[in-house]
């Protein structure tokens with residue numbers, strides 16, 4: 038928690054994006070708001086966060102948080118676009134960081150792969166599910182399934198200082 042006396046006018050512009058996964062790290066993030074919302078509302082400008090709001094703007098941002106693995110080319114293109122728009126990118130949860138468990142079909146044997154091929158074809162999915170670091174440079178990773186809450190807080194607080202939203206402790 039940050040004491041109100043150190044709050045400054047600038048806010049951290051943040052995007053939260055979720056791709057193929059069960060979205061439990063997003064749930065963890067929303068649950069964390071029970072304890073941190075009072076501070077975050079003053080310190081963070083949520084530019085894009087479909088878990089929180091219906092109006093979202095995909096534009097330049099300080100930090101993009103990405104959850105989930107990538108299974109479709111259109112999502113892959115969106116991740117590339119996010120990388121261009123965000124100064125820093127943070128992958129949260131194992132699916133985003135290493136592609137699993139969301140990408141477990143990559144590990145199927147040939148017989149099982151054949152059985153699911155009609156689904157891959159029907160939805161135009163990529164042959165292999167990819168993690169976020171396989172597609173773009175990631176500045177920080179918060180591993181865990183779901184993500185490690187303490188580590189996420191550490192990374193977020195680091196960027197609040199780095200982008201001069203709060204002074205160095």
Ligand code: SF4
Nearest residue numbers: 058061130131132182
């Ligand atoms: S890392 Fe685990 S909790 Fe997070 S989206 Fe993947 S399966 Fe769900």
